[in-house]
Amino acid sequence: MNNPYRPYPVKISKTLVETEDKQLKSFWLDFLEPADAQAFQYTPGQFAELSVAGYGEIPIGIASSPTEGDTLLFTVNKVGVVSNRLHQMNQGDVMGVRGPLGNSYPLKEMEGKNVVIVAGGFAVTTLRSTVTWLLHPDHRSKYGDITFIYGARTPGLLLYEDQWREWQKRDDINCAVTIDREAEGWDGLVGFVPSVCEEVAPKPDNAVALICGPPVMIRFTQPVFDKLGWQSEQIIMSLENRMKCGIGICGRCNVGPEYVCKDGPVFSKAQLDALPAEY
């Protein structure tokens, strides 16, 4: 029987410091055992516990898309014991991955609809996975217009520049990347995410919006969508809370009766409206 607490051994195949403040580092991980790669079947929106023996585990959203192959991508913010240790680890080091955990974005229910994706700061990780998945030739035709709005404070704090520069060249996605204030060498949009949303003005008809970002971004983006006529059922969000087991037992990540690790992390705004705001 499968032991859900046993991490799969993986090797770091590549790392990249993503941001100018060096707070965010990306890790590309390859499974040591092909059978483990087979067992790790995930969908955009899910997360995994990154496991470093002697330090512990942290829950991190999966930034890669299963359409990219078996290599997993995680981008980790340096805040605690495990993430600090991870930031010291390099290509060739072996660690563990436990998952995939949680639910995913409702990709099936989104079929036939226009998709609006709004990301702020490093909350873009699982949305990078989603956009990559949606743009894959096997999936793109099942969805209507795709709009991607992404912002960070400065150009140096934007993640995954290679990807969104590619997306900006495509004609099957409307990709708006913005920074808060003018910066030297920046030729793209300037302005906070909520203002850019106001300019782009995505229509709510037959559409779904995935919105992830810091609380301040959510607080000011929400009224923009309300004004455009969006209903709370159409707005999908992803939560994060402190976690340990990741499988709905250990008791700390709950928001009301829902466990973020098992029933989430993806919830509709309508669901969250009926729950305590303990996140």
Add this chain to the structure above:
Amino acid sequence: MADKILAKDKLGDFLGKLQADYEVYAPQEVEGKPQWAPVEESDKVLWDFSNTHTSPKDFFFPQTEIMMRFKNVQDHENGMVMEAEPPLANKRLLFNIRPCDAKAFQVLDLIFVQDEMTNDLFWKDKRDKTTLVGLACSDPCPSCFCTSMNCGPASTTGLDALVFDLGDKLLVRALTEKGEAVAEGLDDAAEADQAAAEEQTKAAEAQISSSVGMDKVNERSVMELYEAGMWDRVYENCLNCGTCTYVCPTCHCFDIQDETQGESGRRVRNWDNCMSWLFTMHGTGHNPRGAKKDRVRQRFMHKFKYIPVKRDGEIGCVGCGRCVLLCPVNIDVRRVVNDMNA
């Protein structure tokens, strides 16, 4: 299987025979308190006790449990070797467990083992290899409120067999195959013995004086209960000491920590408690339950609203009353639930 009878003076032989197949544990007086201990002499087994000081949950969910061991081996191509802990070696039998504690494990089964992913092998292995022989309550204490919590002095849920203490003899009622294996070979009980057991149960039920209402708690929405004004009164006295969580048979929150010494180490899980601010604190410093009120409310909401909502009406409390007896500031769960239900 028909009800069986066992003379109390034959208990030594009976338990001795079981010990060939099981490690047998029963409540005995340890440091002046009724506590769980391995049975060495059958006359040390307690009969007159309300309930054990702490719940027997640590038989299935130890206060500290090793989940795996690891070794950082520099010259190994995998760098790090992890080994899962081996399963339990022997079968175990808990003799004279109170029905409320057994009911708690049935509730916890629904949480530890939900589906293919949420399948806690550490819990399941110990549950599968343990037989629970209950002792019906004949003299409930004033803090008991099991009859309000889907339970009772002779509740059979979660038990493999139930024993009624009829003075110089015991009526043994097998409830499962595991229980039949225990009762096998005993003589059938007489109708008069069965009647005496019924009488005793009725008397015990009548003796339970506290009742707690859940009807309005069930009707009300999560948010209505969450936003109730009563929490402002309940939380004030609380010290966030966590005693209630450690003695509670259904509290099951845990932490996972890595412990290392030199090149080797182990991943352990420890009992944790929702009264601690660290329990929910994010790496960034943000804390979704940063205030004492949030944490006190969480514990009661979890037991009486969140678990019922998620688990088909099962309640995360069995009315054992340990928290009532041991709370240092006399927070009484019965009063809290009645306030939620008011």
